Amino acid sequence: MALAKPRDKMTTVALSDGGHISHAKIGATGVRGVRTYNYPFDEKVMNIDVQGAKRLIREVKPKVALFGQSVYLFPTPLDELKEVFSEVGCSTWYDGAHVLGLIAGGRFQDPLRQGIDVVSGSTHKTLPGPQHGMIISDLPRESFETSLRRGVFPGVTSNHHLHSVAALAVTLAETKEFGEAYADQTIRNAKALGQGLHERGLDVLCERLGFTESHTIVVDVEEFHGGAKMAKELERANIILNKNLLPWDSDPIRPCGIRMGAQELARLGMKEKEMSEVAELIARVVVKGEDPEKVKADVVELKHQFTKLHYCFFEGEEAYDYPSYDGDLR
Numbered sequence: 001m002a003l004a005k006p007r008d009k010m011t012t013v014a015l016s017d018g019g020h021i022s023h024a025k026i027g028a029t030g031v032r033g034v035r036t037y038n039y040p041f042d043e044k045v046m047n048i049d050v051q052g053a054k055r056l057i058r059e060v061k062p063k064v065a066l067f068g069q070s071v072y073l074f075p076t077p078l079d080e081l082k083e084v085f086s087e088v089g090c091s092t093w094y095d096g097a098h099v100l101g102l103i104a105g106g107r108f109q110d111p112l113r114q115g116i117d118v119v120s121g122s123t124h125k126t127l128p129g130p131q132h133g134m135i136i137s138d139l140p141r142e143s144f145e146t147s148l149r150r151g152v153f154p155g156v157t158s159n160h161h162l163h164s165v166a167a168l169a170v171t172l173a174e175t176k177e178f179g180e181a182y183a184d185q186t187i188r189n190a191k192a193l194g195q196g197l198h199e200r201g202l203d204v205l206c207e208r209l210g211f212t213e214s215h216t217i218v219v220d221v222e223e224f225h226g227g228a229k230m231a232k233e234l235e236r237a238n239i240i241l242n243k244n245l246l247p248w249d250s251d252p253i254r255p256c257g258i259r260m261g262a263q264e265l266a267r268l269g270m271k272e273k274e275m276s277e278v279a280e281l282i283a284r285v286v287v288k289g290e291d292p293e294k295v296k297a298d299v300v301e302l303k304h305q306f307t308k309l310h311y312c313f314f315e316g317e318e319a320y321d322y323p324s325y326d327g328d329l330r
Contacts, residue, residue, distance in 0.1 A: 020097070066095065078114040094116045104127060106179075186266040196276045220257055234282065237296045238303075
């Protein structure tokens with residue numbers, strides 16, 4: 001709404017390469033009449049192909065170059081692409097929804113300082129707060145800020161859920177204090193989970209690159225009946241993840257992949273040792289074909305040991321309590 005008009009061109013990451021559905025032709029971008037063009041993608045490293053992206057941007061000359069993914073294993077090569085943004089004169093937008101907490105903790109990449117015009121994101125994924133959205137820009141033009149504000153309201157929202165603003169303020173304050181340690185442990189956990197799954201016979205993507213540099217792990221489970229079936233079987237065992245398209249997939253209903261994130265496990269105090277246990281629980285369902293109901297009992301037993309919050313002002317608070325108000329706010 002703020003950066004492009006109907007029939008303008010926008011370059012994006014394809015849905016099958018990990019892009020968000022709102023960036024696709026069937027999503028919000030397409031509904032608003034913006035024409036989208038997908039960056040070439042290198043599936044071996046699960047990232048944008050730099051030279052291919054440069055050629056595409058020069059050829060298309062987009063109004064907006066949009067980056068950001070729902071499957072975000074590695075930082076986007078923004079520094080390598082910076083010269084072509086200037087060359088064609090496009091605006092740049094980074095959707096950091098899934099990695100905003102890792103960015104805030106200094107453990108992923110820093111899009112604004114890499115020259116991106118606008119960063120948007122969710123405050124309830126790796127940034128462990130209430131459901132909100134955030135738009136960040138350091139461009140000095142007042143007209144640009146006005147366009148962003150109008151794009152939000154009356155563009156796409158009518159309110160901002162005032163009841164959760166205080167919770168968001170606490171989350172941001174805690175992120176300033178504990179965000180680096182939290183982001184670091186989250187990534188350590190993701191890497192350890194990837195290694196644990198790999199050792200148990202699962203095809204975890206990007207093994208030679210350490211599996212991930214974010215909170216996310218992606219596994220090709222086509223040989224084990226595919227992502228849709230495995231996600232449902234794991235849910236029966238109280239292991240919650242989702243089926244996910246992989247770059248070589250053609251059927252979004254029955255994709256090859258599953259996607260999982262390690263951030264909440266870190267938030268609840270789990271570390272690398274527990275990731276090995278989690279990997280074993282997943283492998284028992286996927287590789288060994290055990291009854292999910294049997295595995296569920298062991299999942300519950302492990303989880304009962306981790307019910308307290310970490311990386312926060314009230315370290316050790318019960319994560320699932322609903323404290324009653326007794327009239328004293330001290």
